[in-house]
Structures are given as structure tokens and as C-alpha cells.
Amino acid sequence: MLPGVIGLVQATETVKLLLGKGQSLVGRLLVYDALKMTFREYAQRRDPRCALCGEHPTITGPAGAGAGAVAAAATTAAPVCGLGS
Numbered sequence: 001m002l003p004g005v006i007g008l009v010q011a012t013e014t015v016k017l018l019l020g021k022g023q024s025l026v027g028r029l030l031v032y033d034a035l036k037m038t039f040r041e042y043a044q045r046r047d048p049r050c051a052l053c054g055e056h057p058t059i060t061g062p063a064g065a066g067a068g069a070v071a072a073a074a075t076t077a078a079p080v081c082g083l084g085s
């Protein structure tokens, strides 16, 4: 059941992002406690040392992708986490 609940949340977030509708979870961590049947939200701040969205990112493309795919992703994709950009 747990993968179904979390999968539904992830699918809903994906549809919202694709449609540009609603309020996404960007900048928030959603924690689900199945035993208590509760959801809690925690605000997340951008880490300037983050390898993905920090001031000097070292992750700049999909793992295992060729140089061409990495270059294409870097020029066409929005920042992965969307924080602070």
C-alpha cells in the first residue's frame, strides 16, 4: 500500500508540473507516516554546497549520458530542483 500512496503523490506532482497548474512540492519535503496516517510538510532551503543546484554544481546531466546528451540537457532543461533559480 505504501508504494501506491507515494506513487500517487509523485504522479500527481508530475501532472501538475507538466500542466503548470497548482502548487508543487518544490521547496517542501512531504513526509507520510502510514502508521499514524498523517502527512507533514517541512520547508527546504537551498544548500549552496549542493552538487546539483549549488553555487558550483558538479552534477550537470543525467548519469551515464553521453557528452551530447549532457550538453543538450544543460542548454534546454530547467534546473532540476527549481530552487533559488
Ligand SMILES: [Zn+2]
Pocket (backbone or CB within 6 Å): 047, 050, 051, 052, 053, 054, 081
Ligand atoms: Zn540542490
